[in-house]
Amino acid sequence: MSGLEVSGVSYAYGSRLALQNVSFKVPSATFCALLGPNGAGKSTLFNLLTRLFSTPTGRIEIAGHDLRARPRIALSHLGIVFQKPTLDLDLTVRQNLKYFAALHGLSGAMADKRIDLCLDRLDMLERSGEKARSLNGGHRRRAEIARALLPEPDVLLLDEPTVGLDTAARRGITDYVHDLAKQGATVLWATHLTDEIQHDDHLVLLHQGRVHATGTARSFCGEMALQDRFLQMTGASPL
Amino acid sequence: MNPYVTSLQAIVYREGLRFIQQRERFAAALVRPLLWLLVFAAGFRAALGLSIIPPYQTYITYEVYIVPGLCGMVMLFNGMQSSLSLVYDREMGSMKLLLTSPLPRWWLLFCKLMGATAISVAQVYAFLAITAAFGIVVPPLGYFMVLPALIVAGLMLGALGLLLSGFVRQLENFAGIMNFVIFPMFFMSSALYPLWKMAESSEFLHAICAVNPFTHAVELIRFALYGQLNVAALGWTLLATVVFMAVAIYSYNPSRTGVARRG
Numbered sequence: 042m043s044g045l046e047v048s049g050v051s052y053a054y055g056s057r058l059a060l061q062n063v064s065f066k067v068p069s070a071t072f073c074a075l076l077g078p079n080g081a082g083k084s085t086l087f088n089l090l091t092r093l094f095s096t097p098t099g100r101i102e103i104a105g106h107d108l109r110a111r112p113r114i115a116l117s118h119l120g121i122v123f124q125k126p127t128l129d130l131d132l133t134v135r136q137n138l139k140y141f142a143a144l145h146g147l148s149g150a151m152a153d154k155r156i157d158l159c160l161d162r163l164d165m166l167e168r169s170g171e172k173a174r175s176l177n178g179g180h181r182r183r184a185e186i187a188r189a190l191l192p193e194p195d196v197l198l199l200d201e202p203t204v205g206l207d208t209a210a211r212r213g214i215t216d217y218v219h220d221l222a223k224q225g226a227t228v229l230w231a232t233h234l235t236d237e238i239q240h241d242d243h244l245v246l247l248h249q250g251r252v253h254a255t256g257t258a259r260s261f262c263g264e265m266a267l268q269d270r271f272l273q274m275t276g277a278s279p280l
Numbered sequence: 281m282n283p284y285v286t287s288l289q290a291i292v293y294r295e296g297l298r299f300i301q302q303r304e305r306f307a308a309a310l311v312r313p314l315l316w317l318l319v320f321a322a323g324f325r326a327a328l329g330l331s332i333i334p335p336y337q338t339y340i341t342y343e344v345y346i347v348p349g350l351c352g353m354v355m356l357f358n359g360m361q362s363s364l365s366l367v368y369d370r371e372m373g374s375m376k377l378l379l380t381s382p383l384p385r386w387w388l389l390f391c392k393l394m395g396a397t398a399i400s401v402a403q404v405y406a407f408l409a410i411t412a413a414f415g416i417v418v419p420p421l422g423y424f425m426v427l428p429a430l431i432v433a434g435l436m437l438g439a440l441g442l443l444l445s446g447f448v449r450q451l452e453n454f455a456g457i458m459n460f461v462i463f464p465m466f467f468m469s470s471a472l473y474p475l476w477k478m479a480e481s482s483e484f485l486h487a488i489c490a491v492n493p494f495t496h497a498v499e500l501i502r503f504a505l506y507g508q509l510n511v512a513a514l515g516w517t518l519l520a521t522v523v524f525m526a527v528a529i530y531s532y533n534p535s536r537t538g539v540a541r542r543g
Contacts, residue, residue, distance in 0.1 A: 091376070091380045092534050096535075114382070116380060116381070117382035119380070123373055123377075126373070127374045127377045128374075131298070136297075143291075144377070144381035145381060146282075146286055146383070148286040148289075148290075149281065
């Protein structure tokens with residue numbers, strides 16, 4: 042069963058096409074980087090994958106479930122970390138996670154157990170009683186990843202999750218999510234930062250709403266550095 | 281536990297928690313109608329003569345007349361306030377969390393509506409307690425009988441707020457919408473003056489007041505406070521609730537792309 046499959050998806054804002062016939066597959070237990078410069082259509086694609094938007098063209102399958110035909114089942118297999126932080130800053134970390142657990146139908150002892158487990162995995166258990174406002178950016182992101190893992194999703198979507206974080210926090214979160222993929226999660230990680238991508242990762246290069254390349258990062262860049270290859274493919278030049 | 285019940289509890293609890301944390305919102309919600317009651321009503325008492333109209337069985341003071349209208353005002357402002365919160369949530373991204381839940385979207389919106397209604401009802405009871413402290417009271421049974429009426433009115437006005445939040449794109453646009461919704465709804469209703477008074481001045485305005493759902497919400501509350509059921513007002517208010525909710529659910533349909541814009 043495929044982790045995530047997108048086929049023939051297009052999307053337009055009025056007359057402006059944001060995505061054109063986008064197709065790619067992310068196999069199970071794979072870290073796939075959705076690489077693209079700003080304005081490539083990554084966030085639009087994420088909005089479609091999370092059903093915040095919908096489009097009549099193409100097909101999206103999450104853990105084998107058609108998002109259009111069976112949206113609720115498909116969404117129940119999805120963990121999401123949005124680009125903008127979505128923690129309620131006036132609630133504690135635990136309250137934030139409890140609220141999210143309830144939105145996924147988890148309550149009582151079962152929810153508490155899952156919350157403890159997920160926070161522990163992200164080294165956040167000791168901070169569960171703190172208000173989200175008091176956490177730094179890295180810890181807030183960790184709390185959001187713990188939250189995304191609560192319903193035990195098969196597919197994890199992260200939309201530029203390291204934006205605004207310092208180098209250490211970026212490294213910690215990037216490594217942790219790579220480990221999750223090794224443990225069986227299917228990960229789609231949107232980014233424009235090539236240093237977050239490892240050679241064995243799958244890669245989808247999105248540029249101007251089209252998929253320009255798919256494959257492993259190693260096969261994509263060949264002898265070149267990934268960043269140079271990326272700049273070459275997208276026609277951008279460093280300042 | 282059933283996931284529908286779990287989500288309802290969580291959303292209502294969170295709305296309540298949020299409200300408690302915003303003490304100034306609670307104060308504003310009470311000060312506004314009290315100003316109308318203690319200042320506006322005092323000034324207008326002499327200007328407006330009221331005859332005996334149902335549900336009242338005797339002559340009443342103007343302060344007594346406008347209490348149900350001010351209960352409606354509390355709910356109207358709260359409905360708009362919750363709508364504003366929804367637009368803010370959408371701009372800040374936290375709305376995405378709600379809408380990507382595997383539960384049906386209509387249910388999640390309904391839960392939000394229930395949360396807003398619960399807060400509205402609590403505010404109205406706080407207002408009624410203060411009016412009682414000033415000596416403006418209704419029959420004791422009325423305080424119980426009004427509860428279902430408040431819930432129905434709160435749902436209708438909350439659904440209106442939900443509907444507006446689905447169509448309003450940015451926070452900056454919200455002030456204008458509030459002016460175009462709150463003030464016309466409030467002034468073109470029976471909250472401040474009975475409809476026959478309006479008919480004496482303008483048949484056209486009277487016709488608008490008569491179809492204004494806020495008028496019916498106020499009349500539902502007014503009759504319930506005196507232990508009576510105004511069936512027509514209940515029917516109108518329920519009908520408006522269903523229509524507003526249906527349009528609100530449509531406005532949050534992902535194919536409209538109104539829920540989340542490019543991030």
